[in-house]
Amino acid sequence: MTLSPHDTQHLPETGRTQEIPAASVPPSAASAPPPAATTTPPAPPASPYQPIGDPPGQPPRRGRGLGQTAAVALLAAVLASGGTYALTQANEPDAAAPAAATSSSQQGSSPTVIQGDAAAPDWSAVAKAVSPSVVSIELANGAGSGVILDKAGHVVTNNHVVEGARGNGAIQVTLSDGRTYDASVVGTDPSADLAVIKIDAAPDDLTPITLGDSDALAVGNPVMAIGNPLGLSGTVTTGIISALDRPVTTGTSTESPFGNQGSSEPVVTNAIQTSAAINPGNSGGALVDAEGKLIGINSSIAQLGGGLGGQSGNIGIGFAIPVNEVKSIADQLVADGTAEHAFLGVSARDTVTKDGSAQRAGAEIAELTAGAPAEQAGLRKGDVVVAIDGEAVDSSTALVAQIRERTAGEKVTLTVIRDGQRQDVAVTLAARPAS
Structure with missing residues (x-):
């Protein structure tokens, strides 16, 4: 399915029309790391998806800056599912590294890698630790990747990977x-x-992934993508977190360019952007940090121009769904097969407004849903939303992405410009009504 950066769409969270525009690793937590990479088993999780271990201290996440909309408009994000199969199965060649990790599976989940040199991660150790937690998924009409969540055999992946399964x-x-x-x-x-x-009749030696914390990510940290690109299972690629809170819209077509059926509802993600190579078939695979912790589910790629051009694949810009959102949705899907989403209750459009002596892009409220959280909090038509909880909002797409990242019942602070003046408005998000 192709994703045009200039389509106009209407999304249920905000009811807005929008111009569609169109990731990071905590530093090593080891205070005194050994000279060679080693692994240590994580502490038992409180639930199948509970992040294991305290994340190291990180600088706060930053929102996107003004002017990104124009740059991202040159790209079209496409789903990274795969309908292309290779005749051979290949892994990345072994990389030179100080030492390989020694895995430990006493507690059933992937071990945490303690890096000897945070500036030069031992990716061989990370691949060895994490690969048992990543699977290849094949259907009659496509292929993708998935990540093992628990010993019971639950695997998280992208909806567009398995949507056509019958x-x-x-x-x-x-x-x-x-x-x-x-x-x-x-x-x-x-x-x-x-x-x-x-997994039907799941074996008892499955290795669930260790979850990280996407709220602790910082731009520039190294990451590894693991998956099944072009049918080549067990492929690993490395890069860095290129950006955080990148609003990416995928999917309004009824058919994916890679063979799987696409969603009729637009998908808007407050995504992790990465330079790690992601190609068709990587969808649903793992994006992990240098400790081997899951920080995102790879979901889409960007490509130049509007045409598919023979599925051009990676151009150095890939996107992943942050792990904290993945955990929230996966918990709900395992519990009852459905997921609840946050709802603000506005229709918004892109705008540029005065902010003191400067100008700033934002999301202008065009309509409010009667009785919805936005109206109850005192938001008005004409208010321009420029931030949520201090994270920049510079388009209607960014507003939708920020809301979708959150959960029903969560309290947020919207920074709006009204009559040329900034003010903060506290809002308690509701559950999105059934359509």
């Missing part, structure tokens, strides 16, 4: 050691482009 045996999951199992869909969330499937 009937028993329609989905096959291949583990990193080559064993293949049938799987079935547990629940899907098209608006977040996430799904949970379950």
